[in-house]
Amino acid sequence: MNKNLQNxxxxxxxxxxDNKGLVKKLKKSKPKKLDSVVHQLHEEIFxxxxxxxxxxxxxxxxxxxxxxxxxxxxxxxKMKPSKxxxxxxxxxxxxxxxxxxxxxxxLDYENYCTVYESRPLACREYPHTNRKRFYQVLDLSLTNTLxxxxxxxxxxxxxxxx
Numbered sequence: 326m327n328k329n330l331q332n333x334x335x336x337x338x339x340x341x342x343d344n345k346g347l348v349k350k351l352k353k354s355k356p357k358k359l360d361s362v363v364h365q366l367h368e369e370i371f372x373x374x375x376x377x378x379x380x381x382x383x384x385x386x387x388x389x390x391x392x393x394x395x396x397x398x399x400x401x402x403k404m405k406p407s408k409x410x411x412x413x414x415x416x417x418x419x420x421x422x423x424x425x426x427x428x429x430x431x432l433d434y435e436n437y438c439t440v441y442e443s444r445p446l447a448c449r450e451y452p453h454t455n456r457k458r459f460y461q462v463l464d465l466s467l468t469n470t471l472x473x474x475x476x477x478x479x480x481x482x483x484x485x486x487x
Contacts, residue, residue: 326474330379333474336481344470344480348463351487360459362486366479367454374475380428380436382472387423388447390414395422401443452476 337344351359390398399409413430414422424430431440438444452473453462469476 326379330474333477337470337477344467347484348467351460352463355460360457363459364455366482370475370478377436379474382451383432384428386472387427388445389421390423390445394445397443398440401440454479
């Protein structure tokens with residue numbers, strides 16, 4: 326990860342208390358324009374940040390893997406779902422399937438996803454900053470500020486707008 330992206334994660338760690346305060350404020354007020362502001366920031370920030378320069382999400386966390394994800398991945402990999410589970414997955418404390426290892430077993434040396442077209446839904450939606458009713462994922466997004474430099478940047482901008 327380049328130094329600029331690393332700095333964004335360090336900023337998130339330093340500003341964690343302020344970011345928690347922002348989440349609390351946004352949950353309480355539920356501003357009507359929150360989605361449009363976050364979506365605009367998402368577009369602007371992802372024009373400047375290339376996930377392939379980072380891939381920290383793929384290197385450090387594992388998404389919840391659901392049955393439809395297992396079916397899609399196993400078809401893509403031409404293996405039985407039971408074999409995919411045995412080889413790649415484990416149940417976490419929430420009883421969800423997650424990858425056994427980090428980084429993701431499907432992340433290659435250039436930060437490309439080798440199963441991109443068949444990747445799990447949680448990977449498709451990450452980092453959730455372009456979804457409707459953003460206030461519903463504020464806690465998750467707060468956690469993601471420590472993982473994704475783009476989410477950290479979005480939170481820094483949100484603090485100036487709200």
